[in-house]
Amino acid sequence: MARAGGRIGGHSGILDGSLQPVFQPMQEIYDPAAVEAAAQRSWDEAGTFRAVEDPTREKYYCLSMFPYPSGRLHMGHVRNYTIGDVISRYMRMQGRNVLQPMGWDAFGLPAENAAMANNVPPARWTYDNIATMKRQLKALGFGLDWDREVTTCRPEYYRWNQWLFLRMLERGVAYKKTGTVNWDPIDKTVLANEQVIDGKGWRTGAVIEKREIPMYYLGITRYAQELLDEVEQLAGWPERVRTMQANWIGRSEGVTIAFPYTLEGQARQLKVFTTRADTLMGATFVAVAAEHPLAAHAARGDAALAAFVDECKRGSVMEADLATMDKKGMPTGLTVTHPLSGAAVPVWVGNYVLMGYGEGAVMGVPGHDERDFAFARKYSLPIVQVIDVAGQPYSTDAWQAWYADEGVCVCSGRYDGLDHAAAVRAIAADLQAQGCGSLQVQWRLRDWGISRQRYWGCPIPIIHCDACGDVPVPDKDLPVVLPEDLVPDGTGSPLAKLRSFIDCECPACGKAARRETDTMDTFVDSSWYFLRFASAGNEQAMVDGRVEYWLPADQYIGGIEHAILHLLYSRFWTKVMRDIGLVKISEPFSNLLTQGMVRNGIYFRKPASGRVVYYNPTEVEVLTDAKGTPIGARLKADGEPVESGGIGTMSKSRNNGVDPQAFIDRYGADTARLFMMFAAPPELSLDWSDEGAEGAFRFLKRLWKAVHTHVQAGPVAALDRSALAPADRDLRRLAHQTLAKVGDDYGRRRTFNTAIAAVMELLNAITRHDAASPDARAVVHEALDIAVLTLSPVVPHVTEALWHALGHPGSMVDETWPQPDPEALVQDAIELVVQVNGKLRGRISVAVDADEASVRAAALADADVRRHIGEMTVRKVIVVKGKLVSVVAA
RNA sequence: GCGCGGGUGGCGAAACUGGUAGACGCAGGGGACUUAAAAUCCCUUGCCGAAAGGCGUGCGGGUUCGAGUCCCGCCCCGCGCACCA
Numbered sequence: 004m005a006r007a008g009g010r011i012g013g014h015s016g017i018l019d020g021s022l023q024p025v026f027q028p029m030q031e032i033y034d035p036a037a038v039e040a041a042a043q044r045s046w047d048e049a050g051t052f053r054a055v056e057d058p059t060r061e062k063y064y065c066l067s068m069f070p071y072p073s074g075r076l077h078m079g080h081v082r083n084y085t086i087g088d089v090i091s092r093y094m095r096m097q098g099r100n101v102l103q104p105m106g107w108d109a110f111g112l113p114a115e116n117a118a119m120a121n122n123v124p125p126a127r128w129t130y131d132n133i134a135t136m137k138r139q140l141k142a143l144g145f146g147l148d149w150d151r152e153v154t155t156c157r158p159e160y161y162r163w164n165q166w167l168f169l170r171m172l173e174r175g176v177a178y179k180k181t182g183t184v185n186w187d188p189i190d191k192t193v194l195a196n197e198q199v200i201d202g203k204g205w206r207t208g209a210v211i212e213k214r215e216i217p218m219y220y221l222g223i224t225r226y227a228q229e230l231l232d233e234v235e236q237l238a239g240w241p242e243r244v245r246t247m248q249a250n251w252i253g254r255s256e257g258v259t260i261a262f263p264y265t266l267e268g269q270a271r272q273l274k275v276f277t278t279r280a281d282t283l284m285g286a287t288f289v290a291v292a293a294e295h296p297l298a299a300h301a302a303r304g305d306a307a308l309a310a311f312v313d314e315c316k317r318g319s320v321m322e323a324d325l326a327t328m329d330k331k332g333m334p335t336g337l338t339v340t341h342p343l344s345g346a347a348v349p350v351w352v353g354n355y356v357l358m359g360y361g362e363g364a365v366m367g368v369p370g371h372d373e374r375d376f377a378f379a380r381k382y383s384l385p386i387v388q389v390i391d392v393a394g395q396p397y398s399t400d401a402w403q404a405w406y407a408d409e410g411v412c413v414c415s416g417r418y419d420g421l422d423h424a425a426a427v428r429a430i431a432a433d434l435q436a437q438g439c440g441s442l443q444v445q446w447r448l449r450d451w452g453i454s455r456q457r458y459w460g461c462p463i464p465i466i467h468c469d470a471c472g473d474v475p476v477p478d479k480d481l482p483v484v485l486p487e488d489l490v491p492d493g494t495g496s497p498l499a500k501l502r503s504f505i506d507c508e509c510p511a512c513g514k515a516a517r518r519e520t521d522t523m524d525t526f527v528d529s530s531w532y533f534l535r536f537a538s539a540g541n542e543q544a545m546v547d548g549r550v551e552y553w554l555p556a557d558q559y560i561g562g563i564e565h566a567i568l569h570l571l572y573s574r575f576w577t578k579v580m581r582d583i584g585l586v587k588i589s590e591p592f593s594n595l596l597t598q599g600m601v602r603n604g605i606y607f608r609k610p611a612s613g614r615v616v617y618y619n620p621t622e623v624e625v626l627t628d629a630k631g632t633p634i635g636a637r638l639k640a641d642g643e644p645v646e647s648g649g650i651g652t653m654s655k656s657r658n659n660g661v662d663p664q665a666f667i668d669r670y671g672a673d674t675a676r677l678f679m680m681f682a683a684p685p686e687l688s689l690d691w692s693d694e695g696a697e698g699a700f701r702f703l704k705r706l707w708k709a710v711h712t713h714v715q716a717g718p719v720a721a722l723d724r725s726a727l728a729p730a731d732r733d734l735r736r737l738a739h740q741t742l743a744k745v746g747d748d749y750g751r752r753r754t755f756n757t758a759i760a761a762v763m764e765l766l767n768a769i770t771r772h773d774a775a776s777p778d779a780r781a782v783v784h785e786a787l788d789i790a791v792l793t794l795s796p797v798v799p800h801v802t803e804a805l806w807h808a809l810g811h812p813g814s815m816v817d818e819t820w821p822q823p824d825p826e827a828l829v830q831d832a833i834e835l836v837v838q839v840n841g842k843l844r845g846r847i848s849v850a851v852d853a854d855e856a857s858v859r860a861a862a863l864a865d866a867d868v869r870r871h872i873g874e875m876t877v878r879k880v881i882v883v884k885g886k887l888v889s890v891v892a893a
Numbered sequence: 894g895c896g897c898g899g900g901u902g903g904c905g906a907a908a909c910u911g912g913u914a915g916a917c918g919c920a921g922g923g924g925a926c927u928u929a930a931a932a933u934c935c936c937u938u939g940c941c942g943a944a945a946g947g948c949g950u951g952c953g954g955g956u957u958c959g960a961g962u963c964c965c966g967c968c969c970c971g972c973g974c975a976c977c978a
């Protein structure tokens with residue numbers, strides 16, 4: 004490893020002026036292209052970012068979400084990977100052994116769409132995109148270890164998906180059952196949710212139907228309790244992500260209730276789950292999903308009901324669609340028996356009941372559930388109040404929010420007077436005694452269906468034999484290799500039509516058999532790539548001992564849109580690998596940073612007829628009034644007005660993306676990185692601004708010029724700290740305050756925008772500073788060293804050049820982050836503000852160590868303060884140390 | 894619909910633990926330099942007001958000596974909702 008070692012540790016070197024600078028010749032003009040090429044070449048030649056396991060050094064694994072190779076890098080990637088690179092470079096300067104890897108989430112639907120559009124195999128399109136994007140990542144100067152590159156569409160990667168799937172199958176973690184998919188009846192193919200628009204197929208326009216097909220599932224619900232318990236312990240994760248995951252897993256304690264009924268002479272039970280068993284005596288109906296066997300049974304003799312069941316099966320499977328549609332129902336004519344009252348309860352089919360959740364049936368308590376209340380009013384079902392809250396008047400005319408509150412049972416026979424908890428306990432006990440129910444923990448989380456009826460994904464390693472059933476592919480035959488030369492046509496997976504792929508021998512009996520043609524969800528690929536980075540190149544095993552050194556990742560960075568699914572699946576997958584004995588960790592990511600979206604202005608014209616045309620902001624000129632307020636916009640090409648659609652996430656459909664490449668070509672990678680980090684804190688959405696980016700470039704030019712001016716003025720004497728002039732002391736204090744602040748912002752707060760603002764303030768002070776005396780020159784030199792050093796994680800190329808220009812022989816990347824000099828931070832007097840009755844009325848200057856009494860006296864003596872107190876009597880004086888004095892007078 | 898965030902000048906934002914609202918930057922205005930322009934540098938810029946001062950962090954209320962920050966209610970915007978990645 005290229006680590007110079009010791010030359011600038013802690014208190015020696017640059018910060019005490021003992022180093023005699025030897026200035027390098029320096030260009031007057033900042034030329035980003037030359038500076039960046041030189042810096043990147045020197046890192047490449049030194050192998051600076053190759054990570055090597057070293058048990059004697061503390062590691063730092065900085066992981067950014069790997070990109071889908073969609074074509075070219077977009078601004079979201081630049082933002083994501085710049086955040087990771089700043090943290091990586093900062094940690095390296097803290098002396099950590101840093102691993103920052105990169106790879107490609109290379110399977111997925113867009114490659115199939117591109118393949119159809121261009122008649123090119125998805126593999127070809129994908130590999131071309133990877134080459135382009137890799138070049139772009141290198142141009143941005145990220146300190147990545149490319150020796151560990153992982154590409155998920157390569158057999159050497161996905162064979163381990165298959166291998167682990169077989170291990171899960173052996174343990175029953177993976178299993179087969181039916182699942183619901185979107186079916187396009189014209190193309191006769193399964194569509195992704197994304198391909199269903201307003202309930203219709205995106206290519207055919209046909210009304211989509213729900214269809215039940217056999218699929219493989221991973222039993223994530225087995226880990227629900229552990230996933231929930233541990234997410235609450237992840238102190239390094241944002242609170243909001245932990246809350247979202249906990250809600251998604253959705254533990255609820257309640258009661259499973261069985262409503263007995265008789266069908267075709269047989270005694271059966273219809274099971275529902277509820278967290279409000281205390282309202283059971285108010286249940287006036289039960290509703291089942293359209294796919295429920297009872298619904299199917301009833302529909303056989305009832306054409307109207309059959310039509311309704313069919314109607315329920317139309318439309319997409321998306322939960323957001325199901326939750327927003329009109330609640331509709333129809334009676335089946337069947338009844339079940341209320342397990343406590345013995346009353347006959349009608350069974351309805353409800354379009355809002357999900358077959359995949361619980362047993363596909365719910366009890367209807369219109370008195371105390373808002374949705375059931377609306378349903379009962381619509382279909383004239385009885386509404387019964389069985390819960391009373393503090394004697395509030397109940398009316399079935401309109402829903403009131405308190406109806407759903409917990410209260411005391413009424414009209415519930417022997418349960419009257421019991422509160423929520425007592426009633427649930429009593430009812431559960433009575434149900435249990437009758438064999439009609441019991442207390443139960445229910446999860447919102449569902450098992451993970453991984454089968455996809457698509458080509459460009461990892462083949463599921465199963466062989467179907469008429470004699471032996473579903474037979475796992477033996478380990479020795481892995482990987483099941485995906486042919487890379489097919490082009491899909493939109494009518495189902497081309498794999499399912501490829502005899503040479505399908506036809507095979509049964510591994511068990513040797514007879515002719517059929518290979519499974521479904522592939523795995525691409526979330527499988529991304530659920531463990533971070534482990535493979537630590538075991539790169541191992542052809543014998545999925546992971547090896549290097550994982551123990553690097554994992555868990557110290558920092559994971561990626562978009563907030565992955566807050567639930569990807570992160571939950573990765574946590575689950577890690578636990579499965581732990582239980583198989585492959586890794587020792589339970590949680591893969593110690594710290595998580597969820598970055599916000601990158602947005603830009605939206606401009607369009609809406610022709611009288613035809614589709615809306617979107618114009619890229621680069622093609623548009625914004626018109627402003629005298630104060631700079633935007634008043635309109637026009638197209639540069641024809642000078643005619645365009646409409647403004649506000650600001651939105653950069654997307655192809657709205658044509659408001661900015662290609663980072665054009666920007667880098669013009670201003671350089673450092674300016675792109677600087678603007679991205681400066682414009683907003685990482686967790687907030689970031690609005691692109693050409694002018695703002697220009698400002699970032701201007702700042703780098705000013706920094707360059709400041710160093711150039713300083714260096715041109717000749718040699719600098721060693722800093723003599725004993726007798727600095729007040730102005731020099733002030734600049735030195737600011738420089739060391741900035742050093743402390745930037746380190747805190749990078750390391751603890753992760754607010755790169757405020758770190759950069761602090762360095763900007765420092766540079767402003769440096770350029771204003773009168774550097775005539777030798778002392779002043781020495782202080783300016785130290786301040787420039789600090790400015791360049793603290794900015795280096797953000798803009799590593801230009802700072803590398805400036806570091807040399809300031810007389811330091813080694814590479815900036817090998818520097819150690821220095822400690823601020825406590826002596827420089829010392830301050831004698833501070834300013835306090837004085838409030839009178841909460842309003843700012845005066846400012847006083849007091850000694851740093853002044854006691855409360857003297858601060859109080861100084862505040863009350865201030866002329867402005869006295870004027871505002873006037874005739875009033877001082878009732879109270881509050882002194883907040885180091886901040887303010889608050890005087891209460893009346 | 895459900896879950897989770899967010900809303901501060903003309904704009905991006907800052908204010909870290911309840912303590913000076915608007916640091917830093919962009920855009921705007923004025924000036925210097927220049928034959929001119931660009932670039933650069935200097936000054937200025939929340940709103941109202943001549944000033945004193947008043948008002949101001951989506952809206953309405955509350956707690957507090959003091960609220961952008963805490964509490965209650967509402968409005969708007971963004972992300973996710975299990976087959977986009």
